[in-house]
Amino acid sequence: MKKINFDAIVGLFVLTGFLAFAYMSLQLGEFSVFSMEKTYSVRANFGNVSGLKRGALVEMAGVNVGKVSNISLGENDQAQVQLQINNGVKITDDAIASIKTQGIIGDKYIKISQGGSGELLVDGGFITETESAVDLEELVSKYIFGKV
Numbered sequence: 001m002k003k004i005n006f007d008a009i010v011g012l013f014v015l016t017g018f019l020a021f022a023y024m025s026l027q028l029g030e031f032s033v034f035s036m037e038k039t040y041s042v043r044a045n046f047g048n049v050s051g052l053k054r055g056a057l058v059e060m061a062g063v064n065v066g067k068v069s070n071i072s073l074g075e076n077d078q079a080q081v082q083l084q085i086n087n088g089v090k091i092t093d094d095a096i097a098s099i100k101t102q103g104i105i106g107d108k109y110i111k112i113s114q115g116g117s118g119e120l121l122v123d124g125g126f127i128t129e130t131e132s133a134v135d136l137e138e139l140v141s142k143y144i145f146g147k148v
Helices: 002-028 136-144
Strands: 037-044 057-060 061-073 077-084 096-101 110-113 124-125 128-129
Touching: 037 110, 037 128, 057 077
Parallel strands: 037 124, 057 110, 096 128
Antiparallel strands: 037 077, 057 061, 061 077, 096 110
16 A cells, blocks of 8 residues: 555656646747737838848847747748737837847847837738848958958
8 A cells, every 4th residue: 555655656746747847848948828918910021131030039129029920031022021019019100120139149139119100000010111130241241352
């Protein structure tokens, strides 16, 4: 009888450890099963999105306000980026979306700078003013070959 109790306690301990490991893995991977945060979608076209990936952060005034949900080739051979913005965040229709780099060789993210308009973007809206990513390799090659 004591062996059965001991085996049950060890089994519960192992199961609890496995569940804790699975939960921590999901949280560290920023995978949210239980998140009910509502978002709305806006789009922006960029000439160059070099290094930007799905899931990249969208920031406004240094605060995370959303994520990049999709990157595709749009009309006029420009990259079309779809952003999922948190519901409480209001973006003006003359806002500027810029692709920035965290640190010297860090990840790319999108920075949104508000404009002065009183009109707000709605779900499915379009950010018209954009600044593409700086391509360091192109800049270095221009410098080396004297085309600066």
